[in-house]
Amino acid sequence: MVAKGDMFYAWTTNKELADKAECGGAVTGLLKFALENKMVDAVLAVKKGQDLYDAVPTVITDPRNLINTAGSLHCGTLLVSKIVKNYLDGAKDKKIGLTVKGCDLMGVLELAKRGGINLNNILLIGVNCGGSVSPIMARKMIKEKFGVDPDTVHKEEIDKGQFIIEYEGGHKGISMDELEDAGYGRRSNCRRCKYKIPRQADLACGNWGVIGDKAGKATFVEVCSEKGADLLSKAVAAGALATEAPNPKGVEIRGKTENAMFKLGDKWRKRDFSKLGTSVWDTINKETSRCIKCYSCIINCPVCFISDELKKGSLMVKEGEVPPNPMFHLRRFAHISDTCVNCGQCEELCPMDIPLALFSHAIRVEEDNAFKSKLGTPAYKN
Helix, strand or coil: CCCCCCEEEEEECCHHHHHHCCHHHHHHHHHHHHHHCCCCCEEEEEEECCCCCCEEEEEECCHHHHHHHCCCCCCCCCCCHHHHHHHCHHHCCCCEEEEECHHHHHHHHHHHHCCCCCHHHEEEEEECCCCCCCHHHHHHHHHHCCCCCHHHEEEEEEECCEEEEEECCEEEEEEHHHHHHCCCCCCHHHHHCCCCCCCCCCEEEECCCCCHHHCCCCEEEEECCHHHHHHHHHHHHCCCEEEECCCHHHHHHHHHHHHHHHHHHHHHHHHHHHCCCCCHHHHHHHHHHHCCCCCHHHHCCCCCCCCHHHHHCCCCCCCCCCCCCCHHHHHHHHHHCCCCCCCCHHHHCCCCCCCHHHHHHHHHHHHHHHHHHHHCCCCCCC
């Protein structure tokens, strides 16, 4: 009997899926089982587009097509929460299976609070995330730091503190510390993130803690809800998944890995936030003076919604003014100050390269610290 709080090593029994997937294929196997057995009506997944730097969201209703989404794409970054709201009607009338990293999950939860997503119709499979690399940075890093043509790379992974590539003619790994000290590596918001194991999903899955003969061949699965327990128990009973108890040493290693990521997040917060200087608002005003008022930061934010008032302007923000009055950004920062999920979409998609995610995250962390003594530890550490 599977129950909330249980932990397992799990792997798919489908050989074709196991060959294509990573870490035993448990995540894809679970979603396939849920779709086959009508536990969900569709699965929103991410598949490789033209190359491994291109992540394409795709809605799957035929379980046979899920194999095309197996594996990870650290260099094809996007946020899935707003896709559920904007293109799947917030799962109001259909049950959706969804794989989420930490920022995806936080976006889903914030949108659910606002009535934009029906959480009851969402099956959440969380995956451990040490961070992702922007497509542009990935190409630049592979060419300049690895000395490899990025177009010859057919697989990448982040494992044991290294960014590893496989390409025509060989494979190569370089430590993330070395890469990031040289200005490459993960997206800046990922470096600061401290929500690494998404336990507010129904299941939290990943490769951290899988050791011994199951290393690379199984997924560590932590059961986080009754819904997750039901899915896993039914999949195992039907023979779609096999499980065994995790190695106690592996459980310990998983905890140490998570704590190491917390410390790394604190290091990058200290480093990045110190760049803001003693006058944060002066820095913000200077950087946002490049703004062309394209609204990308609002359109792509999971917790900020554009209004007719904001489009048309107001007494505080003059209509048609470029660059806009600083109040344009100050109002947005105030709007999301207590809900920023540090997904980085505002910064990554800004055509003027304004470090908006840094500003939003710094404001959010400052607010969290100010209210921590009154509210206790937050449900997630972003």
